[in-house]
Amino acid sequence: xxSVSSLRTRKDKPSSVLPQILRVLFLIIADAAVGWVLSRFIxxxxxxxxxxxxxxxxxxxxxLLIRKAYPLRWMVVGLVLMGLFTIYPIFFTVWVAFTxxxxxxxxxxxxAVSRLLREKYLPEEGKSYKWTAYKSPEGEYALWLxxxxxxxxxxxPNEPLFQLDPEDEPLWELDDKGTPETIDxxxxxxxxxxxxxxxxxxxxxxxxGRTIQVRSPSEAAELLQKYTYDPDQDAMIDxxxxxxxxxxxxxxxxxxxxxxxxxxxxxxxxxxxxxxFVSPALRxxxxxxxTWNFSFAxxxxxxxxxxxxxxxxxxxxxGFPFRKLIRTLLIIPYTVPALLTILVWRxxxxxxxxxxxxxxxxxxxxxxxxxxxxxxxxxAILLINLWLSYPYFMLISSGALQSISDDYYAAAKVDxxxxxxxxxxxxxxxxxxxxxxxxxxxxxxxxxxxxxIYIFNAGxxxxxxxxxxxxxxxxLISYVYNLAFSGSRGIxxxxxxxxxxxxxFIVGTITLLQFRFTRMWEEVSENV
Amino acid sequence: MSSKxxxxxxxxxxxxRRKIGIGIRLVIAVALIIFSIFPILWVVxxxxxxxGSLATQRLIPRNPGFGNYQxxxxxxxxxxxxxxxxxxxxxxxxxxxxxxxxxxAAYAFSRFRFKGRQTMLKAIFLIQVFPALLALVATxxxxxxxxxxxxxxxxxxxxxxxxxxxxxxxxxxxxLMKGYMDTVPREIDESAMVEGATSWQIFVRLIxxxxxxxxxxxxIINYIGTYGEFVLARVLLSSNDKYTLMVGLQIFAGAQxxxxxxxxxxxxxxxxxxIMIIYLILQDQIxxxxxxxxxxx
Numbered sequence: 079x080x081s082v083s084s085l086r087t088r089k090d091k092p093s094s095v096l097p098q099i100l101r102v103l104f105l106i107i108a109d110a111a112v113g114w115v116l117s118r119f120i121x122x123x124x125x126x127x128x129x130x131x132x133x134x135x136x137x138x139x140x141x142l143l144i145r146k147a148y149p150l151r152w153m154v155v156g157l158v159l160m161g162l163f164t165i166y167p168i169f170f171t172v173w174v175a176f177t178x179x180x181x182x183x184x185x186x187x188x189x190a191v192s193r194l195l196r197e198k199y200l201p202e203e204g205k206s207y208k209w210t211a212y213k214s215p216e217g218e219y220a221l222w223l224x225x226x227x228x229x230x231x232x233x234x235p236n237e238p239l240f241q242l243d244p245e246d247e248p249l250w251e252l253d254d255k256g257t258p259e260t261i262d263x264x265x266x267x268x269x270x271x272x273x274x275x276x277x278x279x280x281x282x283x284x285x286x287g288r289t290i291q292v293r294s295p296s297e298a299a300e301l302l303q304k305y306t307y308d309p310d311q312d313a314m315i316d317x318x319x320x321x322x323x324x325x326x327x328x329x330x331x332x333x334x335x336x337x338x339x340x341x342x343x344x345x346x347x348x349x350x351x352x353x354x355f356v357s358p359a360l361r362x363x364x365x366x367x368x369t370w371n372f373s374f375a376x377x378x379x380x381x382x383x384x385x386x387x388x389x390x391x392x393x394x395x396x397g398f399p400f401r402k403l404i405r406t407l408l409i410i411p412y413t414v415p416a417l418l419t420i421l422v423w424r425x426x427x428x429x430x431x432x433x434x435x436x437x438x439x440x441x442x443x444x445x446x447x448x449x450x451x452x453x454x455x456x457x458a459i460l461l462i463n464l465w466l467s468y469p470y471f472m473l474i475s476s477g478a479l480q481s482i483s484d485d486y487y488a489a490a491k492v493d494x495x496x497x498x499x500x501x502x503x504x505x506x507x508x509x510x511x512x513x514x515x516x517x518x519x520x521x522x523x524x525x526x527x528x529x530x531i532y533i534f535n536a537g538x539x540x541x542x543x544x545x546x547x548x549x550x551x552x553x554l555i556s557y558v559y560n561l562a563f564s565g566s567r568g569i570x571x572x573x574x575x576x577x578x579x580x581x582x583f584i585v586g587t588i589t590l591l592q593f594r595f596t597r598m599w600e601e602v603s604e605n606v
Numbered sequence: 607m608s609s610k611x612x613x614x615x616x617x618x619x620x621x622x623r624r625k626i627g628i629g630i631r632l633v634i635a636v637a638l639i640i641f642s643i644f645p646i647l648w649v650v651x652x653x654x655x656x657x658g659s660l661a662t663q664r665l666i667p668r669n670p671g672f673g674n675y676q677x678x679x680x681x682x683x684x685x686x687x688x689x690x691x692x693x694x695x696x697x698x699x700x701x702x703x704x705x706x707x708x709x710x711a712a713y714a715f716s717r718f719r720f721k722g723r724q725t726m727l728k729a730i731f732l733i734q735v736f737p738a739l740l741a742l743v744a745t746x747x748x749x750x751x752x753x754x755x756x757x758x759x760x761x762x763x764x765x766x767x768x769x770x771x772x773x774x775x776x777x778x779x780x781x782l783m784k785g786y787m788d789t790v791p792r793e794i795d796e797s798a799m800v801e802g803a804t805s806w807q808i809f810v811r812l813i814x815x816x817x818x819x820x821x822x823x824x825x826i827i828n829y830i831g832t833y834g835e836f837v838l839a840r841v842l843l844s845s846n847d848k849y850t851l852m853v854g855l856q857i858f859a860g861a862q863x864x865x866x867x868x869x870x871x872x873x874x875x876x877x878x879x880x881i882m883i884i885y886l887i888l889q890d891q892i893x894x895x896x897x898x899x900x901x902x903x
Contacts, residue, residue: 529837
């Protein structure tokens with residue numbers, strides 16, 4: 079008795095002091111580190127990312143400090159990772175979909191403004207010089223300037239120009255062109271080193287307000303700031319010409335339509351979505367892509383399921399010879415990483431050299447051009463997908479077949495039903511109930527079967543005259559990939575994200591059907 | 607007499623029909639097996655074809671040899687072993703960490719009763735319905751931003767790739783795991799608690815050993831999925847020495863594929879072998895797990 083009660087009290091006591099202190103200490107250090115990261119994110123203008131890191135940090139602190147949240151401590155790592163790498167990207171996708179994030183609009187407005195503020199122009203009365211560069215052992219730079227009249231000047235950052243009087247005794251040893259070899263420990267850089275030194279063009283030499291900058295390998299000049307930012311108008315003003323460039327959807331644009339580079343990320347409302355539905359230039363390719371996307375997913379499901387089911391029925395008989403061996407050999411396509419076998423098929427279908435084309439060529443004197451003809455490319459994709467996926471359907475169908483009671487068939491035989499009728503009226507309906515949800519998942523999987531499309535032929539053959547890269551076998555998700563990562567033309571993260579959301583609505587609707595169809599949700603709820 | 611004869615005749619013809627049926631089905635089976643293993647045989651043959659090009663390959667090569675494998679080992683512009691090692695490293699780390707995270711969290715969901723428990727479980731279920739592939743652009747942008755501050759988890763690092771994989775770790779597997787854990791009787795926990803054991807001790811010493819079968823299945827399915835994953839790795843990694851095997855082979859096959867065919871075949875075979883072996887040995891367990899809802903990558 080006593081021992082049990084003493085154990086109870088020990089258990090009820092708050093955990094001992096040392097772990098407590100350690101935990102708080104750990105939290106302080108971790109919070110400080112996160113705080114530093116947060117401040118960097120904010121300075122860089124990555125506000126959505128900063129917000130999610132902040133929210134997660136606060137939650138972790140609460141979970142670790144409050145006793146009532148004890149069960150959550152067991153899953154805190156998983157929750158943080160899920161928050162950062164699964165939930166946040168979903169929200170971020172939504173945010174990006176409403177912006178013009180993409181080519182020409184890659185940086186925040188602060189970054190764009192600060193870049194434009196650094197631009198300079200050469201005023202009409204500005205002086206230009208020939209220059210020679212010097213570098214000190216500490217890495218500081220100096221310029222030796224010679225103006226049009228042949229006067230020499232020494233220029234250092236943040237110091238007034240120092241003119242060398244030709245009448246005086248030269249302070250430094252000059253070469254035959256009147257240029258010093260070294261200046262007070264600064265070593266002269268040869269012309270090639272100087273011309274390729276990127277730091278040099280960034281440095282402002284001379285005193286504030288009259289700075290001199292290197293403009294080209296032969297010229298340095300007194301430059302003035304070209305633009306200033308006016309926060310009231312949200313506009314850049316050209317100090318040379320007086321033109322006002324107003325912020326127009328992420329680009330500073332003048333009233334005459336001139337725009338400044340770089341642009342920046344800016345919210346543009348539903349433009350990306352309306353573009354998807356109404357843009358005349360995109361209509362053609364998009365209608366084709368969506369049509370093919372649905373046909374591909376549907377035909378794949380139909381063919382793969384039909385073959386898988388047929389095999390399952392044919393070899394369902396437990397007494398069938400070599401049943402186990404046949405099954406093992408037939409699931410082999412499923413055991414190889416799909417990416418590798420798609421590449422193998424690409425080699426085998428190669429129009430001149432591939433084995434399948436050679437066999438067909440020998441038999442019929444003709445072989446389809448699997449990669450350049452859009453219809454044959456589609457046939458090839460369906461064929462490869464059939465090879466990849468029928469084992470899965472075979473496995474799930476044969477599992478489901480075994481769960482169908484023999485009594486149904488016995489009753490059907492009494493009623494005089496033939497095999498075909500038994501299949502249509504007993505096997506198929508009962509089977510569909512069992513594997514229905516898996517079929518829907520498989521449809522959704524194929525709807526987004528990026529690997530197959532991208533690796534086989536990168537969506538090709540390409541469609542002609544499209545504003546962004548698109549191919550005849552592209553599905554929506556591979557089109558999105560082209561928009562975001564193809565690197566050739568028209569990178570548009572905003573539009574890509576908008577299409578992603580549209581895909582999500584399609585997939586979401588289908589999944590919802592799946593829930594209704596199977597009452598999976600109720601099962602899930604009961605299971606809790 | 608005659609009626610007896612007809613009966614045996616019918617019996618005889620029924621067994622004949624059955625035999626013919628089996629015969630036809632065996633022929634179909636052979637045709638299907640050819641369809642299913644021909645590409646594999648073709649790759650094996652390509653890998654030992656000494657000329658190594660697509661055009662000169664026959665099913666049974668003349669003068670077979672291991673030249674393609676030797677080129678694979680030694681070729682400098684094609685760091686096959688680095689890719690292979692990267693893949694094994696990333697898949698192993700991901701599988702182990704993902705398993706730990708899921709198991710520990712599933713224990714809490716299975717054994718503790720707390721407010722919001724059901725909501726959280728349902729939320730996790732709903733979140734994993736959103737295909738990770740769709741968040742690709744956002745994930746890429748996010749990692750690129752994170753890398754500006756923390757270079758060790760920016761673009762072209764294995765850390766970032768593993769973290770992104772782990773972000774989806776809880777998903778469906780927590781349901782499988784929790785479901786399995788619910789079948790372990792709670793009396794085990796309760797009696798240990800009376801003895802004064804803490805929850806952590808109960809979890810590690812008592813529950814964990816009982817979970818071995820499900821741990822193996824989920825761990826292997828996760829390993830295979832990560833090993834074969836392509837898109838995220840393709841988007842996040844950008845240098846030859848960082849590629850996983852899948853990305854490396856895909857890029858290698860992108861140029862002069864017909865010339866590199868033999869070396870590619872050798873690489874693909876070595877790359878596929880570990881997974882094929884795992885599959886064929888553990889086919890029953892893995893198939894059970896797959897039909898429960900875990901997804902092959």
